[in-house]
Amino acid sequence: MRAFFVALLGLFTAISATNAQEAGPKVVTDIAPVGALVAMVLGDEEGVSVLLPENASVHSFSLRPSQARNLQRADAVIWIGPSLSPWLERSIENLAPDAISVPLISVPNTLKLIIREDIGFIEHEHHGDHDEDHEDAAHDEGLHNEDAEEDHEGEGHEEDDDHDNMINAATADPHAWLEPNNAVVWLDEIAHVLGEIRPEFREIYAANAQVAAGKIMITAAGISEKLADVREIPFLLAHDGTQYFEHAFGVAAQAAIRDVNDATPSVRRLHDLGQQLEDAPVSCVMLDNESGYKEITLPSGEMPDRFGTLRSMGQGQTFGPDLYIAMLNDVADTFVTCLKP
Structure with a gap:
């Protein structure tokens, strides 16, 4: 078909x-x-x-x-x-x-989708x-x-x-x-x-x-x-900007350092995030151009195993009718590369 x-x-x-x-x-x-x-x-x-x-x-x-x-x-x-x-x-x-x-x-x-207020996204909805x-x-x-x-x-x-x-x-x-x-x-x-x-x-x-x-x-x-083998692998977001992609394809964000508006995290937020990651550690951190992070040290003081840089605005793509599809594929490839064991 x-x-x-x-x-x-x-x-x-x-x-x-x-x-x-x-x-x-x-x-x-x-x-x-x-x-x-x-x-x-x-x-x-x-x-x-x-x-x-x-x-x-x-x-x-x-x-x-x-x-x-x-x-x-x-x-x-x-x-x-x-x-x-x-x-x-x-x-x-x-x-x-x-x-x-x-x-x-x-x-x-x-x-x-309603803005996620909590630090962690434990109740992430999976779509089989x-x-x-x-x-x-x-x-x-x-x-x-x-x-x-x-x-x-x-x-x-x-x-x-x-x-x-x-x-x-x-x-x-x-x-x-x-x-x-x-x-x-x-x-x-x-x-x-x-x-x-x-x-x-x-x-x-x-x-x-x-x-x-x-x-x-x-x-x-x-x-x-493409994402079938990595859907259940949790990851950390630098900026809470992928909820719709998660909804569409079932990938599982564990938490986000910065909120949906990319606000600088408070001391309380970082403390709560540390507790969240202590209970459910991640090996992949998804950065983006907006967050400004070049690298991240987890609240535990450890460095994550892998980083991915999400270009959800189409960064690096030639502008034109093909950019939207190229952007979706690029975001998906970034997830696969960062999450695949």
């Missing part, structure tokens, strides 16, 4: 967005993975501007004059939301009041049927796209909907792009918004979104297989 779907993707990829780009929308995004999703729908990266530089912290960034000018010219601003990029909310109001603002964390049917879920999702995206909106509202989301009703955009963990199913939901919304700006290209955008969704779900199925 996968071979059939890959062939189907090849057929749809023949759809050209060249004419669309000649008069395409000007879209500003906060982070590169979101920009890549927009580029997938447009057909290429032309017309897409990403505000956050590769190694900057999304939690504390401020606009440069050239970026402010890009924002002023935007037809749409597609971003995660103020919980991830608080610096962008006021800038949109002041510099781009006429642009369509799309905070993706608030898009209907987006899975939102990731391979089957992602294989089924890939099949559904390829063969039943005409019912995509209905599928997003119904199939496989009943429990998520009940959970989601208890969480709003302000209380949700904002790192939601690391859940591939959210990316698929957002592709539909991006195609809709771009189609409102350029109605003459609406069908092209919708077709591109269909192809992109299928590619992402095939990638997710492959990642599930």
Whole structure:
């Protein structure tokens, strides 16, 4: 079935967005993975501007004059939301009041996970049927796209909907792009918004979104297989920024040094973390560009056996339509390398 779907993707990829780009929308995004999703729908990266530089912290960034000018010219601003990029909310109001603002964390049917307040994540939820879920999702995206909106509202989301009703955009963990199913939901919304700006290209955008969704779900199925042998191996996070990837693929974070907002840990937090790791030691520590850590000494005074550097913003990837999938694969490979015994 996968071979059939890959062939189907090849057929749809023949759809050209060249004419669309000649008069395409000007879209500003906060982070590169979101920009890549927009580029997938447009057909290429032309017309897409990403505000956050590769190694900057999304939690504390401020606009440069050239970026402010890009924002002023935007037809749409597609971003995660103020919980991830608080610096962008006021800038949109002041510099781009006429642009369509799309905070993706608030898009209907987006899975939102509540911010983890505890030091340790003992009650991590494991998902035993990731391979089957992602294989089924890939099949559904390829063969039943005409019912995509209905599928997003119904199939496989009943429990998520009940959970989601208890969480709003302000209380949700904002790192939601690391859940591939959210990316698929957002592709539909991006195609809709771009189609409102350029109605003459609406069908092209919708077709591109269909192809992109299928590619992402095939990638997710492959990642599930790749991570099968390391799912139960606990690890320590420098920054609590992978909850959605954990939810999607079942890897098991034990604890995080810095919280979801990347705040400097308090003495109390470090003390509690030491107790957590004494009860459940880890051999792998996942760093990221945001945390600023080059290396970490565990509260016990010991060094972990292995480090991995997560590039969940697409660092090191060439910006364009392929960046989102490349980022997912890179994050998965980092987990495998660090966790594999």
